[in-house]
Amino acid sequence: MTSDINKASSRQVTNRIDVKWVNLIPYLTLFLLIIVTGILQPKIFSLNWLGIKTDAVLTLVLATIGQTLVLLIGGIDLSLGGVISLTNSLAATKMADNLPSMVGISIAILAMGAFLGAINGIIIVKLRTQPFIATLITWSIYGGIALWVLPTDGGNVPQRFISSLLARPAGIPVSLIIIAVIVALWLYLRRSPFVSSVIALGSNERSAYLLGININLVKIQVYALSGFFAASAGLYRTALVSSGSPTAGNGFILISVAAAVIGGTSLAGGKGSIVGSIIGAFILKLISDLLIFAGISSYWSALFQGLLLIIIIAAVSITELVKRQEEIKR
Amino acid sequence: MRNIILFIKRNRVIVLSYASALLIFGVVSIFRPGFGSISHLRVILMDAAVLGMIALGQTFVIITSGIDLSIPWMLTSSAIFLTRMSAGGNSNLFIIIPIILLGTTTIGLINGLGISYLKIPPIIMTLGMNSILMGGLLGITRGSPGGAAPSAIEHTAVGTVGPIPVIFLVWIVIIAIATIVLTYSTFGRRLYAIGNSETVALFSGVNVRLVKLIAYCISGFTTGLSGIFLAGRIGQSYLGMGDPFLFQSVIAVAVGGASILGGSGHYIGTVAGALILTVLNGLLPVFKMPTSAQQIVYGVVLLAAIMMTRNQSLERG
Numbered sequence: 001m002t003s004d005i006n007k008a009s010s011r012q013v014t015n016r017i018d019v020k021w022v023n024l025i026p027y028l029t030l031f032l033l034i035i036v037t038g039i040l041q042p043k044i045f046s047l048n049w050l051g052i053k054t055d056a057v058l059t060l061v062l063a064t065i066g067q068t069l070v071l072l073i074g075g076i077d078l079s080l081g082g083v084i085s086l087t088n089s090l091a092a093t094k095m096a097d098n099l100p101s102m103v104g105i106s107i108a109i110l111a112m113g114a115f116l117g118a119i120n121g122i123i124i125v126k127l128r129t130q131p132f133i134a135t136l137i138t139w140s141i142y143g144g145i146a147l148w149v150l151p152t153d154g155g156n157v158p159q160r161f162i163s164s165l166l167a168r169p170a171g172i173p174v175s176l177i178i179i180a181v182i183v184a185l186w187l188y189l190r191r192s193p194f195v196s197s198v199i200a201l202g203s204n205e206r207s208a209y210l211l212g213i214n215i216n217l218v219k220i221q222v223y224a225l226s227g228f229f230a231a232s233a234g235l236y237r238t239a240l241v242s243s244g245s246p247t248a249g250n251g252f253i254l255i256s257v258a259a260a261v262i263g264g265t266s267l268a269g270g271k272g273s274i275v276g277s278i279i280g281a282f283i284l285k286l287i288s289d290l291l292i293f294a295g296i297s298s299y300w301s302a303l304f305q306g307l308l309l310i311i312i313i314a315a316v317s318i319t320e321l322v323k324r325q326e327e328i329k330r
Numbered sequence: 331m332r333n334i335i336l337f338i339k340r341n342r343v344i345v346l347s348y349a350s351a352l353l354i355f356g357v358v359s360i361f362r363p364g365f366g367s368i369s370h371l372r373v374i375l376m377d378a379a380v381l382g383m384i385a386l387g388q389t390f391v392i393i394t395s396g397i398d399l400s401i402p403w404m405l406t407s408s409a410i411f412l413t414r415m416s417a418g419g420n421s422n423l424f425i426i427i428p429i430i431l432l433g434t435t436t437i438g439l440i441n442g443l444g445i446s447y448l449k450i451p452p453i454i455m456t457l458g459m460n461s462i463l464m465g466g467l468l469g470i471t472r473g474s475p476g477g478a479a480p481s482a483i484e485h486t487a488v489g490t491v492g493p494i495p496v497i498f499l500v501w502i503v504i505i506a507i508a509t510i511v512l513t514y515s516t517f518g519r520r521l522y523a524i525g526n527s528e529t530v531a532l533f534s535g536v537n538v539r540l541v542k543l544i545a546y547c548i549s550g551f552t553t554g555l556s557g558i559f560l561a562g563r564i565g566q567s568y569l570g571m572g573d574p575f576l577f578q579s580v581i582a583v584a585v586g587g588a589s590i591l592g593g594s595g596h597y598i599g600t601v602a603g604a605l606i607l608t609v610l611n612g613l614l615p616v617f618k619m620p621t622s623a624q625q626i627v628y629g630v631v632l633l634a635a636i637m638m639t640r641n642q643s644l645e646r647g
Contacts, residue, residue, distance in 0.1 A: 123633070127636075127637050129636060130584075130589065130590045132397075132580075132590045133580075133584045133590055133636060136577065136580060136581065137581075137632050137633050140577070140626075140628050140629035140632075141626050141630065143625055144621075144622045144623065144624070144625030144628070144629065145626065146622075147620070147621055147625065148622035148623070151622070246622075254399070254453075257454075257457075258454065261454055267451045267453060297469065299465070299469045299472060299473060300468070300469040302464045302465030302468065303462050303466045306458040306459065306461030306463075306464075306465060307458070307462055309461070310450065310454070310458040310462075313450050313451070313454050313455075313458075314444065314448050314450055317448050317449045317450050318448060320449075
C-alpha cells in the first residue's frame with residue numbers, strides 16, 4: 001500500500017520533471033547556439049555584440065509578442081504583416097525632424113496599430129469569422145493602404161529618431177532596455193486577471209465563458225494588443241533600416257508564428273509565454289547568423305532555416321508523444 | 331422542381347458563392363463592355379482553371395482541418411523543373427512529367443508524415459517545407475529564372491477545342507473526379523469525419539494518420555500538376571511565380587464555404603471561390619487600378635463574400 005503511494009508520488013514527480021524538460025527545449029537550444037557561436041568565433045561576445053544582435057532582432061521580438069498573445073487565445077494574426085508595412089510606411093513619410101512631430105506621430109501610429117488590431121478582433125467576434133481567414137483578408141487591406149501611402153521603398157526618416165532608438169545610454173542598448181522592460185512587465189503581469197482570462201479563454205472557451213469572462217471583449221483586447229505590438233515593430237524597423245517599405249511586414253507574418261512556437265507556445269491556445277517567444281526570436285536570429293558565418297550561400301539559407309524549424313518542432317513534438325506513450329503504458 | 335429547391339437549401343453557401351461570382355462579373359460587364367466578351371470570358375475561364383486546380387489540394391487538406399502552406403514553392407519547383415529539364419523541347423515530356431509529379435507527391439508525403447506521425451502542427455510543417463523548397467530551388471538555380479515552357483504544354487494550356495479552352499475541359503474532368511471522391515467514396519467521407527473530430531473518427535475505425543497522409547499526398551500531386559499548367563499558361567517559369575497562390579488558394583477554399591477548422595466544404599464551392607478570385611484579379615487592368623486600390627478592394631469584397639456565407643451557415647445552425 002505504502003509502496004503504491006510512493007510509486008504514485010514518484011510518478012507525479014517524474015511527470016513534473018518531464019513537463020519542465022519540454023519547456024526547457026527553447027532555452028537549451030539557445031544555449032547550444034550560443035556555445036556553437038562561441039566556439040566558432042571565440043572573441044565575439046561583448047556588450048557591443050549583444051547590442052547589435054538585440055537591435056537586429058527587436059522588430060521580430062515585438063511582432064512575435066503580439067502573435068504570442070493571439071496564439072494564447074487560440075487565434076492567429078496574419079494581418080500583423082500589413083500593420084508593420086503600413087506603420088513603417090507612415091513613419092518613414094510623415095515624420096518631421098522635430099521633437100513634437102516625432103513623439104506625436106509615434107503615439108498616433110501606436111494608437112492606429114491598436115485600432116487596426118481591434119478591427120480584426122471585431123470582425124472575428126461579430127462576424128464569427130475564423131481568425132486565419134479574417135486576418136488574411138485584413139492583411140490584404142492594410143497592405144493595400146501601405147502601398148497607397150508609399151508606393152515604392154524609400155521615405156525620409158529624421159536622423160534624431162534613428163539615433164534615439166539605436167542609442168546606447170551608459171553603454172546599454174535601447175533595444176535591450178525595451179526587451180528587459182517587456183520581460184519585467186510580463187513577469188509582473190503573468191498572474192494578473194487579464195492574462196489569466198486570456199489563458200483561460202485559450203484553454204477552453206466554453207469554461208471561460210461559464211467562469212464569467214467577457215470572452216468577446218478579451219478577444220478584441222488581445223487583437224488590439226497584437227496590433228499595438230505590430231505597430232511598435234513597424235516603428236522600430238523604421239529607425240533600424242532608416243527607410244520605409246510597403247511590403248516590410250510580409251516577411252514577419254509566418255516567422256513570428258515560428259518564433260512563438262519554437263519558444264514553446266502552442267498553436268492550440270492556452271499555453272505559451274512571452275519570454276519563450278523572445279528566446280524563439282533570438283534562436284531564429286542566431287541560426288541565420290551561423291548560416292552566414294558558415295559561408296553558406298544566401299541562396300541556400302532558407303533551406304536550412306526551414307529544416308531547423310521542422311527539426312526543433314519535431315523534437316518538442318516527439319518528446320511529448322513519448323511522454324504520452326509512457327503515461328498510457330502505466 | 332422540389333429537388334432543385336432542396337438542393338439549393340442544402341447547399342446555400344455554394345449556390346451563394348456562384349451567385350456572387352456571376353454578380354461581380356455582371357456588374358463589371360455593364361461598366362466595361364469588353365469585360366464580358368467571349369474572348370475575355372475565355373481568358374477568365376483559363377485563369378480560373380489554373381487557380382481551381384491549385385486550390386484542389388488545399389480543399390482536401392482543409393477538409394481534414396489541416397492547411398498546406400508549401401503550395402507556392404511546390405508550384406514554382408514544378409514549373410522550374412519542367413522548363414529546365416525539357417529545355418523548351420517536347421521530346422522528353424513523357425518521362426519529365428511523371429518525374430515531376432512523383433517529386434511533388436513525395437514532398438506531400440513528407441508533409442503528411444511529419445503532420446500525421448510526428449504530430450507537427452500543419453502550419454509549421456508546411457511552412458518549413460515551403461522554406462526548404464525555396465532555399466533548395468534558389469540554391470540549385472543560383473537565382474536565375476527557368477526559361478520557356480515546352481510548346482506542347484503551352485498549347486495545352488492556352489489552346490482551345492472549338493470555342494472552349496482545353497485547360498477548362500481538363501478542369502471539368504478534375505471537378506468531376508474530385509466531386510465523386512468527396513461525395514461518394516469512403517475516402518471522401520473519412521476526410522470529413524477526421525475534420526469534424528479526429529477522436530470520433532479514430533474510434534469509428536478510421537485510420538486517421540493514413541487518411542491525412544493521403545490528403546497531403548494528393549495536395550502534392552495536384553500542385554505538381556497545376557505547376558505544369560501554370561508554366562504553360564504563362565509560357566515560362568520564374569522564381570516566386572507561385573507566391574500569390576498561398577493567399578489565393580486558401581481564400582478560394584474559404585469563399586467556397588469551407589471552414590478552416592475542417593469537416594465542411596466541397597470542391598464545388600472552391601470552384602466558385604476560384605471564379606470569384608479570377609474575376610476580381612481581372613479588375614486591375616480593366617479599371618487601371620493601382621495595386622494598392624486592388625488589394626483593398628480585394629479584401630473588402632472577400633470580406634463581404636465570407637460574411638454572406640458565414641451568416642447563412644449560422645442560420646442553418
